[in-house]
Amino acid sequence: MSQPYQCPNCKSNKSRFNLFEQTPNYVKLDPNSGDMVLQYTDETLEPFHVKYQGPKVRVQCGVCGLMEDEIRFIKQAELQKKQ
Numbered sequence: 079m080s081q082p083y084q085c086p087n088c089k090s091n092k093s094r095f096n097l098f099e100q101t102p103n104y105v106k107l108d109p110n111s112g113d114m115v116l117q118y119t120d121e122t123l124e125p126f127h128v129k130y131q132g133p134k135v136r137v138q139c140g141v142c143g144l145m146e147d148e149i150r151f152i153k154q155a156e157l158q159k160k161q
């Protein structure tokens with residue numbers, strides 16, 4: 079389900095955005111060489127390996143350049159609707 083965005087900074091922009099998908103690559107590196115030893119998926123991740131809990135999408139306003147978590151753009155659009 080998609081939701082409308084509005085930039086919380088310039089407030090005029092509701093349509094032009096740069097979206098950055100934040101998908102973690104879980105890896106295990108060789109401590110000496112830095113070479114990748116193993117790559118995990120969500121399912122194969124070891125219990126002590128901390129899972130990424132942050133937002134999936136980061137948004138940049140295509141007009142003023144403000145970069146924030148997606149939720150700030152959604153909240154601003156909701157705020158605007160209530161007024």
Ligand SMILES: [Zn+2]
Pocket residue numbers: 085086087088089091139140141142143144
């Ligand atoms: Zn903006």
